[in-house]
Amino acid sequence: MADKYLENKNKVVEFFQSLGLSNYESTVYQLLLKNRRAVSMLFISENTNVPRTNAYRICGQLRRLGLIEEIVKDKKKLVRASDLSHLELLVKDQKQKAFELGSSLPIIKKILTPQNAPQEGKTQISYFKGKDGIKQLLWNSLKAREILGYSFLAYEDSTDKKFAKKYREERWLRKIKNRDLLSDNDKYLTEKNLRLTKNLKVFALYRARYLPARKVNINHDLIVYNDVVAFYSWHKGEIFGVEIQNQDIAQLQKQVFELLWYQAKEPGTIIKSRKN
Template sequence: MEKTVKEFLNKLGLTDDEARLYLVLNQSGPLSVLNLSRQSGINRTKVYRIIESMQRAGIIEEIIDQHKKLTKAVSIDTLELLIKEQESKTKYLRDTFPTVSNLIAGQKAVSQPGTKVFFYRGAEGVRQQVWNTLKTKEELLGYSYRPLSELIGKYYEEWYEEWIKRNLKMRDIFSDSYIEGKKSLKQKIDSLDFKSRNIISRYIPSKMLNITHQMDIYNEIVSIYHWHEGEIFGVEIYNEKVANMQRQLFEMVWRMAGKLK
C-alpha cells in the first residue's frame, strides 16, 4: 500500500525524500523537525530544505501547537485540488502547443532557410514523423507500404483521431504489400483503416508498382518511412521542388490506380 501511495506522490511531482516525509507525517501526525528527521531517516539540515520546498508546493503546512512549531501533511482534499491544478496546466499546454509549435517552426525556418533533411531511427522516431503529418495545410498524398499500426501500435489510433478532429485531407495509394500486412494483423482488407470522407484510397497491383516503403507528400515535405526485418528508419526532406515533383508522379500513379476488386 505504501508503495502505491509513494508512486502516486512521485507522479504528483514529489521527489523520493519529499514522498517519504509526507508518508511519515500522514502516519504520525504533526511533528517537529527533529522528530521528522528521526522517523524519516533524513538528516535534519536536509529536512529543513525539503520542508521549504514542500510548503511552496502546498503539500505540507506548519502549525503552532503549545508554542512549538510543527509540520503536518495537508488533507486529501488539498491533494485533489493539486491534481486539478495539474490537469488545468496539462490542458493549457495541450491547447497552446499548436500555436507555440507554429511559432517555433517559423523561427526555425527564418534561421535555417533552404533545404533541410531530418533522419529518424526506430519506432519512436517514426512516431514523431507520423505526428508531423498533422501539420498538413491542404492535402496529403501518400503511398501506404504496410499498415502503420504494425509499426507504431495504438499510437496510430491517437494519430488518426487527431487527423479526423483537424478535418485534414488525404489521398492514399496502397498495393499488395499493404493487403498482406492487413492479413497478418487479421484485419479486414476492405476496411483500409480509414472511415473519413476526407481520406480516399486507391489500389494498384504490385506488378504495376511495387510499393516498398511508406511515403507522404505534404506542404513542402516528402516524408519517407521504411521498416523491414528489424530495420526501422525515416527521412524528412524539406524542399518545395522535390515535393512538387513527387506530387506530379503521384498524380500519374493515381490515374492508374483504382478500387480494390
C-alpha cells in the first residue's frame, strides 16, 4: 500500500513538472486541491515548507496559470484551487505549444544551421562538462540508427533518473538499436536488472554482453554512432565528455567493437557461472 501511494505521488509530481510547475508551486497547488476551501498565506506557510513571503509569489504564478483563484473574505485575501477543468485547459495549451514548436523546428533548424558548416570528412571536436553537458552529449546520439557502447556508469549515475528515463524512451520511439559491452564485474549485472531489460519496452532494441575485466578494463563510458566517437568519465569529482566527429576514427572503433562483441558473453551466462 505504501509503495502504491509513493508511486502515485511520484506520478503527480512528474505530471506537474511536465507542466512547468516548480516543486514549491506543485506543493502549494496540491495543498489547495486537498483542502478545497479558501485559505490564507499563513495557512499555506504553516502546512508546507514554503516561507510566507514566497507564498505570495507562488500563488501569483498559479493564479496567472488559472489553477487557483483569489477571493476577499472579511477584508482578507484568500486563495483556493480553481475547478480541475482549468488544469485540463492548461494541458491543452501545453499540447498546442508543443505542436507549434514541432511545426516550427525544421524552419528554425534551417535558419540556425551555419552556411559554413564543416564539410563531410572534416574533424570536429566538442567538449562537455558537468551532468548537463553529458545530457547533451547523449542526446546528440539520438541521430543514430544504432549506438555501440562500452558502459561503465548507468545513465542515472552520469545524469539523473528523469533524463535517463526520457533518453531511453526517446531512443525506443526513434527505433534506435543499442548494443553495450560491459565488464563482468559490473554492479548492474544482476538477475533483477536482466529481467528489467527483458520486460520493459524501452529495452526492446537493447542488447548487452559482458567481457572479463582481464581482457578489457572498461573504466569509462564510450559510444560510437554514425561518424562520431564520444566518451565521458569522472575527473577530480566532476564528469566531463569529449565528442569526436571523424569518419575514419569512428569506422576503426566500430571494427574494434565488433571483434570484442563476438568474444563477449550473454549476461545470463555470466550470472549462471557466478552461482556455480
